[in-house]
Amino acid sequence: MHYLENVATLHLDVETCIGCGLCASVCPHGVFEIIAQKAQILERNRCMECGACARNCPVNALAVKAxxxxxxxxxxxxxxxxxxxxxxxxxxxxxxx
Known part of the structure; x- marks a missing residue:
């Protein structure tokens, strides 16, 4: 499911990411995948800006204006x-x- 093209406020700081996988676990739309021990945004347009990823990131590598x-x-x-x-x-x- 896509909401709108190229409007999500989602931001990932890959350098800060520790690859814990919590973002991928809590995201209801499968926006993230862990690749080479770092989170990657697979499909930004699936983001519904709920903020679950940012709230659960232990190192604040994610930001979204929910x-x-x-x-x-x-x-x-x-x-x-x-x-x-x-x-x-x-x-x-x-x-x-």
Whole structure:
């Protein structure tokens, strides 16, 4: 499942990663895989920005702005039926999703 293309706020600092695998274990959409004893982002567009990976990383190698951005705006619009507004658009209405 992909949410939106190229909008996830997910960031991985590979140098800091210790390869524990917790991110891969807790991610509900299989965004991560451990390769050569380091986490790798397999498919950034699967990220729903829940923040489970960042909350469980013991060395803070992951960062994600959970509940913000386009993914959150789209999900909110699905639930409420309102137009999505993520403030990343053209600067006019804020709807760029």
């Amino acid at each position: 509940g913000v951005g386009c993914a959150s705006a789209i999900i909110h619009s699905w639930i409420t039926g309102e137009e999505p507004s993520c403030d990343c658009g053209t600067g006019q209405s804020g709807s760029g999703c």
